[in-house]
Amino acid sequence: MMFKQSKVFAVSMSIVLSMGLLAGCGGKEEAKKNESTPTAKVEEISGTVTASGSSALLPLVKQAATEFQDKNPKVTVNVTAGGSGTGLKNVADGTSNIGNSDVESGAEYKDKGLVDHIVAVAPFALIVNKDVNIENLTKAQAADIFSGKITNWKEVGGADKKITIVNRPDSSGSRKLVKQIVLGSADFAKGGVEQESSGAMKTAVAQTTGSIGYVDSPYIDAEVKALKFDGVAYSKETIKDGSYKLFGIEHMYTKGEATGAVKAFIDYILSPDFQNKRIEELKFLPATFLKK
Known part of the structure; x- marks a missing residue:
């Protein structure tokens, strides 16, 4: 057993x-x-991105560059101004990866292979020194001032004070925008004070008695007075309903389709997170704002 x-x-x-x-x-x-x-494996983005051009768009691109580099430490984004014309020339020549512009590229760039990336809407305003005692200019009055027909503020209801025009150089997209919307077929008057950037324009207007200039909304602060245009103040609502006409569509051009770190950077700016949260904090409006 x-x-x-x-x-x-x-x-x-x-x-x-x-x-x-x-x-x-x-x-x-x-x-x-x-x-x-x-x-x-998720491929880590690396490389250098260069962007130049519009000083109006500069605050947005610089902030986006800071955030993008924080998220992608192996990428360096170098952002400079110089005006929209400079940005377009640089990207067409291959000097910059991205050309920032307040206006569409002209006919001279038709065969350069530029690809347009619309990234924002920028409200602009006519600004004056705080000693100018008017609140509004009609389009006709503004055109006559910038073309030199009106030279004293008393001619538009202000004090007996000489008007000093603060202007941007010919390469400036802001200047081209104001010419298109305000002056039309007229030309800017010769002379006056010329400034290379939007920031310098704002400072010059703030410091020059009787002066007038133009900047987009990120540069407007308590040091200057933003005028109504045709009786309408700039705002998100007045741009949306079409009553305020002085604004620009902001472009970032690349030569050919963007790739690598350049594409990733533009994609970041166009991402819902940046467009829906950061754009308006930076005093711009989203790229799709005017689309129905």
Whole structure:
């Protein structure tokens, strides 16, 4: 009887050990399988992005560059101004990866392979020194001032004070925008004070008695007075309903389709997170704002 029990016990242990060995082999096989299956890697973005041009768009692009570099530490984004004309020339020549512009590229760039990325809407305003005691200019009055027909504020209901025009250079997209919307076929008057950037324009108007200039909304602060245009103050609502006409569509041009870090940077600016949260904080409006 003892012999039979011992035999049964031996057979049972043999089965248990066999199952353990099989399980161990299975585990090793599964481990080998897992080791041989490659894990998908997320490619890390790296490289240098250069962007130049519009000083009106500069606050947005600089802020986006800071945030993008924080998220992508192997990318360097270098942003400079110089005016929309400079940005367009630089991107067409290959000097910059991105050309920032307040206006569409002209006919001279038709065959340069430029690709347009609309990134924002920028409200602009006519600004005056705080000693100018008017609140509004009609389009006709503004055109006559910038073209030199009106030279004294008393001619538009202000004090007897000489008007000093603060202007941007010919390469400026802001200047082109004001010419298109305000002056039309007329030309800017010769002379006056010329400033290379929107920031310098704002400072010059703030410091020059009787002066007038133009900037987009990120540069407007308590140091200057923003005028109503045709009786309408700039705002999100008045641009949307069409009653305020002085605004620009902001462009970031690339030569050919953007790739690599350049594409990733533009995609970041156009991302819902940046467009819906940051754009208006920076005093711009989203790229799709005027689309129905």
